[in-house]
Amino acid sequence: MQIDKIETIPFSIPMKKPSHWGKAGYRDAAEGVLVRIYTDEGIVGTAEAIPRPYIYGETLFSIKNTLDQLLIPDLIGIDPFAMELMWEIMSRVAWNPSSKSAIDMALFDIKAQACKVPVYKFLGGYNNRVPVSYMVSLKPIPEMIEEAVKNCEGGIRTFKIKVGRELKKDIEVVTQLRKRLGEEVGLYVDANQGYSLLESLSFFRACEELGILCVEEPIPVYQKSARKKISIFSSVPIMGDDSCFTIGDVMQEVELGALGVINIKTSRTGYYQSQKITHLAEAAGIVCAIGSQGASGVGTLTAGHFAAASPAVKFPSELTSFLKHKDDLLIELPRIDDGFLNLSSKVGLGISIDEEKLKKYTIR
Secondary structure, eight states, rough: OOOEEEEEEEEEEEEEEEEETTEEEEEEEEEEEEEEEEEHHHHEEEEEEOTTTTTTOOOOOHHHHHIIIIIHHHTTTTTTTTTTHHHHHHHTTTTOOHHHHHHHHHHHHHHHHHHSSSSHHHHOOOOOOEEBBBOSSOOOHHHHHHHHHHHHTOOOOOOEEESSSSSHHHHHHHHHHHHOOOOOOEEEEEEETOOHHHHHHHHHHHHHHHTOOOOOSSSOOHHHHHHHHHHHOOOOOSSSSOOOSHHHHHHHHHHHOOOOEHHHHHHHTTHHHHHHHHHHHHTTTTTEEOOOOOOOHHHHHHHHHHHOOOOTBBBBOOOOOOGBSOOSSBBBOOEEEEEEEEESSOOOOOOOHHHHHHHBBBBB
């Protein structure tokens, strides 16, 4: 079997409400590039590449151009099972993690289909359901509480709360959420590197009293010694995300010893590199979660299969972004019941694209 053709289709799906995070993070649509890899045996693999210009420097059209001009021409004719060769070829192009990861995951979709198993079984088969979390973005406190309560009533049992702009408000919203949702609901927060060391120490003290599961990236990631001080000061673990872009980053964080949780995003490290991260984390005794870049249903399924495959993924995973969107490209949306994403037994990723909706949301 060999790669015959690779198709790249930029799309944009409007959100129900805009999402805000960090100092200036904002999005009002789920944008991505749908990647479809065709083989000479008729098997088609599907994934999406998600732009994050202020994080990875990739835009919707830089992704498409990188794929079309720099990556795809060298991949035609390659055996989809030749993953080491594939990554060697892609590594000739610097950075562009989202572009490369979409290729990676679409190839795993092909391989699992060829072996007639779901991707989560092909990757390790640890489970077929994943506990999920729901992200509450920055808004006025009453709106944040309303959003969390509504989704808690819908069965979600863990919530990620965006903070990092105003310490006093952040402590207040987390305090109110704990009171409204109760002790049995899991809460963790993401500061998007928004605090100083002193602000972090105050915030972590409040988090200890409120039973917060972890704090994601409280301070700028380059402040290594300060993050180590926080980890010694508080029993609340630090979750690494922006500090864990690559395998090399994760190795440095393991050596530093400040993290308790690593947030893996398959949309930036694909499956092949993400598996290496889970193995490093397991060896270091660090728990993993699977994060989201605001994925559509396509990205939700790709991330969900990886989350189900490994016992290292013990933390609830961010697989609910598609619930914030007005529509989707999938014929059948991912199933979330009682706080779990349930994966089907369909071979590969089980992705079925609604072609009419794809035409509707394609950006020309």
